[in-house]
Amino acid sequence: MTDWLDTVRFNIDGLVGAIAQDATSKQVLTLAWMNREALLQTAATREAHYWSRSRQKLWRKGESSGFVQKIREIRLDCDSDAVLLLVEQVGGIACHTGHERCFFLRLEDGAWHDVEPVLQDPKAIYGDG
Amino acid sequence: MTDWLDTVRFNIDGLVGAIAQDATSKQVLTLAWMNREALLQTAATREAHYWSRSRQKLWRKGESSGFVQKIREIRLDCDSDAVLLLVEQVGGIACHTGHERCFFLRLEDGAWHDVEPVLQDPKAIYGDG
Numbered sequence: 001m002t003d004w005l006d007t008v009r010f011n012i013d014g015l016v017g018a019i020a021q022d023a024t025s026k027q028v029l030t031l032a033w034m035n036r037e038a039l040l041q042t043a044a045t046r047e048a049h050y051w052s053r054s055r056q057k058l059w060r061k062g063e064s065s066g067f068v069q070k071i072r073e074i075r076l077d078c079d080s081d082a083v084l085l086l087v088e089q090v091g092g093i094a095c096h097t098g099h100e101r102c103f104f105l106r107l108e109d110g111a112w113h114d115v116e117p118v119l120q121d122p123k124a125i126y127g128d129g
Numbered sequence: 130m131t132d133w134l135d136t137v138r139f140n141i142d143g144l145v146g147a148i149a150q151d152a153t154s155k156q157v158l159t160l161a162w163m164n165r166e167a168l169l170q171t172a173a174t175r176e177a178h179y180w181s182r183s184r185q186k187l188w189r190k191g192e193s194s195g196f197v198q199k200i201r202e203i204r205l206d207c208d209s210d211a212v213l214l215l216v217e218q219v220g221g222i223a224c225h226t227g228h229e230r231c232f233f234l235r236l237e238d239g240a241w242h243d244v245e246p247v248l249q250d251p252k253a254i255y256g257d258g
Binding site: 002003006007017019021026027028033043073074075076077078080084087095096097099102103104105106107110111112121 | 131132133135147148150155156157160172202203204205206207208211215224225226228229230232233234235236239240241
């Protein structure tokens, strides 16, 4: 039964934007991309999967870092071209920079300022290599 | 001073994804798109502006409905290709369907279910015409 997948309007590249929001803190963690397979795997395994545009491959969030996103809810928007995931962020770190989330830059006085702490050194997350 | 705009990595269509989140309730309201001008106008006027892909024009959110999004914060993500707006949603309705927000469809048992109320009839918001 994948009728629900046929409802989703993937773009010309076969992708749909997918927002991950922490189900507890309500912080918006990431905006990533899913192809049909990523959305199917996300629903089937209850762990977030995305399409890596830079690596051009399916990517299970946390496969290197261990910081997986466990799915609480999957939402679709009114015109079926955006997904919202409510997740439990394992490790409390969603961003490869070691920040809690990717949106740590705030516009102030005409410049972007990093206003959130690095919780763990990326070298410790991914190793030196 | 638009150095901060030069930091943003617009895609091949000149667009960047922009999430709007209610600053008070923390609900994720919408995922829309901005070109450079939309982001500039958003920062300058403190009201959300987007690029309408269907109408191919700059669009001040709420210009028809009155349901503008007043800007509390503008955030950028770690790789500079996604924007997060913290907004005060005037009228409490962000979606053209009359729902509070666009993400009212939840995946359950292999189907999308509308799980949030319509707060106002769209005909009352936009008129019959």
